[in-house]
Amino acid sequence: MNNxxxxxxxxxxxxxxxxxxxxxxxxxxxxxxxxxxxxxxxARSLVVFDTLFRVLKLIYGNNVTYVRNITDIDDKIIEAxxxxxxxxxxxxxxxxxxxxxxxxSLNCLKPTKEPKATEHVNEMIDxxxxxxxxNFAYENNGHVYFSVSSFKNYGxxxxxxxxxxxxGNRIEISDLxxxxxxxxxxxxxxxxxxxxxxxxxxxxxxxxLECSVMSEKYLGKIFDIHGGGLDLIFPHHENEIAQSxxxxxxxxxxxxxxHNGFLTINNEKMSKSLGNIVTISDAVNKYSGQVVRLxxxxxxxxxxxxxxxxxxxxxxxxxxKWYGLYEEQKEVGISDIANSLLDDLNTPGFIAKIHxxxxxxxxxxxxxxxxxxxxxxxxxxxxxxxxxxQNLKKKKIKLSESxxxxxxxxxxxxxxxxxxSLADKIRGELLKEGILIEDQKGKTIWKYK
Ligand code: AMP
Ligand code: ZN
Numbered sequence: 173m174n175n176x177x178x179x180x181x182x183x184x185x186x187x188x189x190x191x192x193x194x195x196x197x198x199x200x201x202x203x204x205x206x207x208x209x210x211x212x213x214x215a216r217s218l219v220v221f222d223t224l225f226r227v228l229k230l231i232y233g234n235n236v237t238y239v240r241n242i243t244d245i246d247d248k249i250i251e252a253x254x255x256x257x258x259x260x261x262x263x264x265x266x267x268x269x270x271x272x273x274x275x276x277s278l279n280c281l282k283p284t285k286e287p288k289a290t291e292h293v294n295e296m297i298d299x300x301x302x303x304x305x306x307n308f309a310y311e312n313n314g315h316v317y318f319s320v321s322s323f324k325n326y327g328x329x330x331x332x333x334x335x336x337x338x339x340g341n342r343i344e345i346s347d348l349x350x351x352x353x354x355x356x357x358x359x360x361x362x363x364x365x366x367x368x369x370x371x372x373x374x375x376x377x378x379x380x381l382e383c384s385v386m387s388e389k390y391l392g393k394i395f396d397i398h399g400g401g402l403d404l405i406f407p408h409h410e411n412e413i414a415q416s417x418x419x420x421x422x423x424x425x426x427x428x429x430x431h432n433g434f435l436t437i438n439n440e441k442m443s444k445s446l447g448n449i450v451t452i453s454d455a456v457n458k459y460s461g462q463v464v465r466l467x468x469x470x471x472x473x474x475x476x477x478x479x480x481x482x483x484x485x486x487x488x489x490x491x492x493k494w495y496g497l498y499e500e501q502k503e504v505g506i507s508d509i510a511n512s513l514l515d516d517l518n519t520p521g522f523i524a525k526i527h528x529x530x531x532x533x534x535x536x537x538x539x540x541x542x543x544x545x546x547x548x549x550x551x552x553x554x555x556x557x558x559x560x561x562q563n564l565k566k567k568k569i570k571l572s573e574s575x576x577x578x579x580x581x582x583x584x585x586x587x588x589x590x591x592x593s594l595a596d597k598i599r600g601e602l603l604k605e606g607i608l609i610e611d612q613k614g615k616t617i618w619k620y621k
Pocket of ligand 1: 202203204205212213214215216217399400401402403404432433434435436441442443
């Protein structure tokens with residue numbers, strides 16, 4: 173096998189991956205903030221780092237530790253709790269369950285560790301205490317800030333100096349800060365908000381601190397690879413580096429930084445704030461987990477990927493065709509055909525290889541058929557039998573999309589003319605066929621129940 177190469181955001185170069193200890197490979201990826209149903213943009217990050225985990229395991233066997241955290245304390249969660257009149261616990265527990273179900277539908281391997289922020293608050297308090305003692309942080313009126321000017325490498329990951337970062341980003345303004353770029357390590361909580369006792373009063377930790385603390389606890393002060401979406405480079409990852417390197421007096425935190433590009437819709441980043449999200453469960457219900465997974469891997473991880481029906485329908489036809497050569501079998505090694513994956517996780521290259529194997533196997537070559545099956549499984553496909561796939565397909569295509577759209581139009585017309593009983597009847601008929609209709613801000617959408 174060739175060497176693994178990765179594009180390191182720190183150096184902006186493709187580099188040969190040299191682990192700190194080949195018997196103890198360490199990978200950390202920033203996990204979800206559990207305040208709302210995860211969307212397919214989040215799924216891109218999930219599937220990319222799951223694939224990197226698979227590739228690392230292919231090379232280093234079981235000597236790979238993959239940590240993906242759960243952020244279960246955050247202002248967004250507090251807002252969601254107030255808005256939905258549900259307790260914080262109810263929200264975080266429910267969304268964590270949805271997230272785990274989504275991971276399963278996408279056939280992601282379980283990470284080695286999945287630490288929750290709320291279970292590490294004492295360690296976070298210890299780290300803040302230590303940063304203050306070493307003069308990297310200061311307290312002001314129950315708030316603790318990291319003093320960015322105390323860290324000389326600030327901006328190295330983003331490749332920008334402080335002035336450029338200040339000009340190009342929205343910076344939280346506060347009279348309590350000594351300098352506008354300083355960021356929060358600890359903030360006070362109101363009585364009704366979740367909080368922990370600390371030397372600076374009752375409060376809660378800042379988001380960036382969580383990942384510094386949890387990565388160090390499970391992977392050490394310096395580890396191999398840190399991953400996340402492109403949007404996390406600044407400020408999140410820049411701040412993680414500042415906290416950890418300052419506190420540990422190290423030059424490095426993670427040796428390789430890998431960032432996935434955005435999933436877009438009409439060339440705009442998919443994000444909750446823009447209101448253009450498709451949840452993972454809706455996408456999986458509509459197309460199946462395998463189709464969504466293959467779509468997310470169809471572009472190189474570092475490039476943008478646009479989410480649209482054509483993309484998904486193409487992947488669906490591919491999977492459908494590939495199931496024609498599905499066989500249950502003992503796995504055969506795929507190391508000989510993994511070169512594209514080793515070359516900076518080139519999944520489109522690997523998918524092209526699977527197409528090649530398919531063509532050879534389809535003309536009767538048994539050896540290629542086994543290799544083809546193992547390659548599909550390696551990528552996280554073929555996780556259900558051929559029979560289950562056929563059943564799933566049948567279930568999904570009972571009604572054609574054009575028929576459903578026609579019925580929705582009829583229902584809208586009925587509603588607009590005040591014929592609510594007809595509108596309800598149409599909705600009920602579709603529901604019986606497993607199609608759920610939802611009215612959203614002036615439009616009606618449908619999904620598989
Ligand atoms: P969040 O829960 O928003 O912190 O996001 C969890 C992960 O999903 C992070 O690694 C984000 O960078 C990533 N992510 C969020 N939106 C997108 C998107 N539209 N495309 C790709 N990755 C995304
Ligand atoms: Zn993080």
